Amino acid sequence: MKVSAAEAARALDLNNHTIAKLLDAHILVGPTSASGRRQGVYVTSLETAQSVPPTTLARGDVAFHVGAxxxxxxxxxxxxxxxxxxxxxxxxSQGDRRRAWGGVWNMTEDNADGLGGHAVCSVGGFIVDVAKVEGTRRCPCCDLAVFDLADPDDLAVSRYRGRRFSGVGQGSLFTFG
Incomplete structure (x- = not known):
């Protein structure tokens, strides 16, 4: 059984753009036509996504919102x-996964400095990784911020892993808590 992308968007309180992002990243799964065109979302995939508990971003933490x-x-x-x-x-590897989202971001070192908490990576509001921010440095080629990430502490893992932010839509590439 499947539902339309619009039905999935209503069920998850998201917009169609975000549903497409979740399908591209395979967080949601649905059938495709022979030409590769999406044809909705499997009900079991939607039910799994609906069961993911919500969380909020703690003060001093940062969330990076990425695509597929x-x-x-x-x-x-x-x-x-x-x-x-x-x-x-x-x-x-875990290190390669972290480098895929924890590299250079379009913020300056100044507004990234002092975070010192944790960073979470989310796709369409679904948290897919969490790491401790050990520091920031300036990228030598473009003057933007690069985060130095390490394994998270147990409190951050329990707060973020396997959770989602509710009502996420198109917006900023990052959010500060």
Whole structure:
């Protein structure tokens, strides 16, 4: 059984753009036609997504909102891909997964400085990774912020892993708590 993308959007309190992002990252799964065109969302996939408990971003933490994994064409980032994908992410090391979302961000070191908490990576509001922010530094090629990430503490893991932010739509690439 399947539902339309519009029905899935209503059920998850999201917009159609975000549903497409979740399908691209394989957080939601649905049938496709022979030409590769999406044809809705499987009910079991939607029910699984609906069962993910909500959370909020703690003060001092930052959330990075990414899309599906894609090749990173900027060699300065020193990573082969950016973003997140359920199947592709299982095939790479934890360090490579973190580099795919924890590299250079379009914020200055000044407004990133002092976070010192945790960073979470979300696709369409669904949290797919969490890490401790050990520091920030300035990218030598573009003056933007680069985060130094490490394993999260147990409190952050229990707060974020397997959770989602409610009502996420198109907006900023990052959110400060």
């Amino acid at each position: 994994a894609e090749s990173d064409t900027n060699p300065a980032h020193r990573r082969t891909y950016a973003g997140w994908h359920a199947m592709k992410s299982l095939a790479v």
